[in-house]
Amino acid sequence: MNELSKLFNRIVQRVNINLRELNFDVSPYAVELIPLDQMSKFYALYGITPDHPLDLHFDHSALAGSYFLGKSRVRNSILYKSDIRGDELKRKGCDVNFGKFVLTLTKDEIIDIEDSVLIKTLVHNYSHDPETPEKFFIKDTLAMDYVNIHGSPSEGCFLGPFATVDLTTMCDSIIGAYSYVQAGEISHLKVDPGTIWVNSHNNFNFFYKYPADVLEQYVSLSPDKVPWGILIDFIEERKREFQRVFDFVNLEAIDTIPKTASLDRYAVVLPVVNIADNVLVAQRAYIENSNLGKGANAQENCFIINSTLEGYNVTAHGAKIIEADLKPNVFVGFNSFLFGKKESRLTINAGCVIMPHTIIDIDAPLEIPAEHLVWGLVRNKEELAENSISLKKMSEISSFFSQGKMCFEGNGAMFVKAFKERIHHILHANGAFYENFENAGHAQKNQRLSLNTIQPFQFGINEGMYPNIRIQP
Amino acid sequence: MKNYLVKDLMVPISEYATVPVGTSLVEAILVLERAQEVYAVNKFQHRVILVFDLDGHVVGKISQLRVLKALENVREFDNEIEDIRKFKFSEAFISHIRDQFSTKKKIIKEDVLREVAAKKVEEFMQTLTPGEYVSEDSPIDAAINKLVAGAHTSLLVTRNTEIVGIIRITDVFAALFHEISSLEEGHPGYPLSPPGFKVSDMP
Numbered sequence: 001m002n003e004l005s006k007l008f009n010r011i012v013q014r015v016n017i018n019l020r021e022l023n024f025d026v027s028p029y030a031v032e033l034i035p036l037d038q039m040s041k042f043y044a045l046y047g048i049t050p051d052h053p054l055d056l057h058f059d060h061s062a063l064a065g066s067y068f069l070g071k072s073r074v075r076n077s078i079l080y081k082s083d084i085r086g087d088e089l090k091r092k093g094c095d096v097n098f099g100k101f102v103l104t105l106t107k108d109e110i111i112d113i114e115d116s117v118l119i120k121t122l123v124h125n126y127s128h129d130p131e132t133p134e135k136f137f138i139k140d141t142l143a144m145d146y147v148n149i150h151g152s153p154s155e156g157c158f159l160g161p162f163a164t165v166d167l168t169t170m171c172d173s174i175i176g177a178y179s180y181v182q183a184g185e186i187s188h189l190k191v192d193p194g195t196i197w198v199n200s201h202n203n204f205n206f207f208y209k210y211p212a213d214v215l216e217q218y219v220s221l222s223p224d225k226v227p228w229g230i231l232i233d234f235i236e237e238r239k240r241e242f243q244r245v246f247d248f249v250n251l252e253a254i255d256t257i258p259k260t261a262s263l264d265r266y267a268v269v270l271p272v273v274n275i276a277d278n279v280l281v282a283q284r285a286y287i288e289n290s291n292l293g294k295g296a297n298a299q300e301n302c303f304i305i306n307s308t309l310e311g312y313n314v315t316a317h318g319a320k321i322i323e324a325d326l327k328p329n330v331f332v333g334f335n336s337f338l339f340g341k342k343e344s345r346l347t348i349n350a351g352c353v354i355m356p357h358t359i360i361d362i363d364a365p366l367e368i369p370a371e372h373l374v375w376g377l378v379r380n381k382e383e384l385a386e387n388s389i390s391l392k393k394m395s396e397i398s399s400f401f402s403q404g405k406m407c408f409e410g411n412g413a414m415f416v417k418a419f420k421e422r423i424h425h426i427l428h429a430n431g432a433f434y435e436n437f438e439n440a441g442h443a444q445k446n447q448r449l450s451l452n453t454i455q456p457f458q459f460g461i462n463e464g465m466y467p468n469i470r471i472q473p
Numbered sequence: 474m475k476n477y478l479v480k481d482l483m484v485p486i487s488e489y490a491t492v493p494v495g496t497s498l499v500e501a502i503l504v505l506e507r508a509q510e511v512y513a514v515n516k517f518q519h520r521v522i523l524v525f526d527l528d529g530h531v532v533g534k535i536s537q538l539r540v541l542k543a544l545e546n547v548r549e550f551d552n553e554i555e556d557i558r559k560f561k562f563s564e565a566f567i568s569h570i571r572d573q574f575s576t577k578k579k580i581i582k583e584d585v586l587r588e589v590a591a592k593k594v595e596e597f598m599q600t601l602t603p604g605e606y607v608s609e610d611s612p613i614d615a616a617i618n619k620l621v622a623g624a625h626t627s628l629l630v631t632r633n634t635e636i637v638g639i640i641r642i643t644d645v646f647a648a649l650f651h652e653i654s655s656l657e658e659g660h661p662g663y664p665l666s667p668p669g670f671k672v673s674d675m676p
Contacts, residue, residue, distance in 0.1 A: 189559070205560065207557060400565075405553075409562050409563060
């Protein structure tokens with residue numbers, strides 16, 4: 001057995017030990033998880049920029065096709081086509097507020113990945129755990145395809161395909177496929193597939209769960225098989241286009257991109273695409289025959305096809321927008337799948353919030369009124385009526401509310417405010433409001449980014465592993 | 474005060490309604506009905522059916538509450554409510570949701586009743602826990618302790634490894650009540666401290 005296989009088996013055992021109380025064995029899922037023979041076929045890359053500290057430390061790990069930016073350390077881990085984006089980590093000297101406590105950081109925050117397997121996973125944002133403000137750790141964790149670990153330190157967890165954990169410290173927990181959790185802190189919790197849970201202690205609590213039989217059509221998972229379903233098929237059908245951008249060292253630059261916008265070198269752009277000022281298109285985003293208006297963004301693993309985004313639109317990590325027209329200030333949350341068709345376009349009016357992990361899959365034209373919150377599964381007008389509410393009505397909720405399979409308890413106005421403020425923050429961080437050299441964000445800063453590649457061992461006992469490397473300025 | 478033992482208050486197992494595993498709910502209810510007719514003149518009313526396994530061991534019991542619960546379980550929303558409960562909703566909200574679901578889905582419908590009637594007793598019986606057994610020679614205090622600690626309405630009474638009866642909370646309470654009443658009748662009052670006694674005099 002080579003070193004890579006030994007490492008993989010060791011990590012699987014470590015995750016199993018952590019999840020023993022939940023009586024969950026990751027081994028059957030892990031068997032088909034990564035083609036170990038592919039691990040030597042892809043290089044890894046890292047960004048160099050004056051805007052973020054450069055300190056990368058790789059130790060006894062495999063990193064095939066993965067991307068690193070900012071300060072990170074990877075030990076005894078396997079990363080496959082994952083993005084470790086440390087461009088929002090906290091900096092030395094900044095004040096961290098938590099309740100009545102204020103803490104000044106004495107060092108730059110680091111993403112610390114240890115004894116973990118991450119497959120096509122995005123790690124972004126910063127640790128929201130007040131107990132570890134300088135370390136965004138991911139330990140003894142196994143994350144399957146297209147997981148988002150967003151500002152969420154993790155220890156001893158299993159995350160199914162397309163799961164997102166957002167601003168939540170998680171310990172010894174199982175997050176089912178296509179589930180979204182934003183809850184501050186969870187421990188020893190098993191979250192079923194398709195659960196959407198947003199909890200802010202003493203403020204509000206939102207819950208929705210997809211019907212299992214319907215969700216299975218989009219994402220399915222079973223032991224000894226790679227994940228499958230409409231979402232996986234959709235991505236697989238466009239895999240070849242990504243191959244091209246990763247195969248070539250130098251690609252021809254697209255000269256119609258405004259100087260205030262950023263199109264990542266590892267994004268796929270197919271004609272005809274119009275990009276306005278302050279637009280951000282991140283690596284592994286896929287844009288085809290679409291218009292991105294001023295300040296719009298397409299984050300990692302996004303797909304925007306035959307669509308128009310009129311401006312200041314957030315397309316969060318993993319969201320997919322097909323045959324749709326989005327008016328200004330529409331937010332599309334993590335891993336949402338907005339699946340319009342050529343003869344059945346989707347129109348989303350201004351100011352709408354499409355909750356993370358929403359599926360809109362229509363066979364007749366559908367229009368969502370302005371300033372609405374939409375969640376869950378929407379396949380027609382009836383399901384839209386059941387799974388949406390105007391933001392005004394939502395703001396009037398002061399205690400209990402339930403509609404269809406959605407449950408809400410708490411202060412609706414605070415819920416809406418929290419979303420609106422976060423959307424504004426995302427736009428600001430991405431440089432959507434850049435004007436006269438002020439309010440620069442990722443769209444502008446990423447233009448000062450260059451990329452280096454690193455290669456794995458190609459032969460011998462260490463095939464697929466990467467040499468131990470410390471990269472500093 | 475009389476020193477009651479468990480065996481003084483228990484109902485012998487032979488006087489209890491019993492069914493084997495595999496019995497349907499409707500058959501179990503008929504057994505209970507017949508038992509109540511037979512013992513109509515007896516000192517107690519049957520409220521519980523005991524369930525035996527194939528070896529003749531008591532493996533569970535069915536109370537009226539369990540039957541009602543079996544009805545509730547037929548409604549799919551029970552699972553949904555258990556799901557929601559995991560995600561930090563308040564008890565007030567859970568109660569609100571339960572009311573909403575109940576309004577939408579009625580229990581007293583022919584198809585629901587038919588489905589419940591066909592259920593096997595082992596699907597909804599209450600399985601027994603170690604705290605639900607008490608020896609026949611134990612003082613009644615031990616039974617009171619177990620009834621209170623486990624919030625049980627009855628306990629199984631054992632003689633070595635054999636189950637010989639049931640002691641019910643109503644019988645224990647009646648015995649206690651009798652003792653308390655006799656205190657009132659037999660004495661001018663409850664024992665008092667001697668005149669002039671102060672707390673500071675205590676050793």
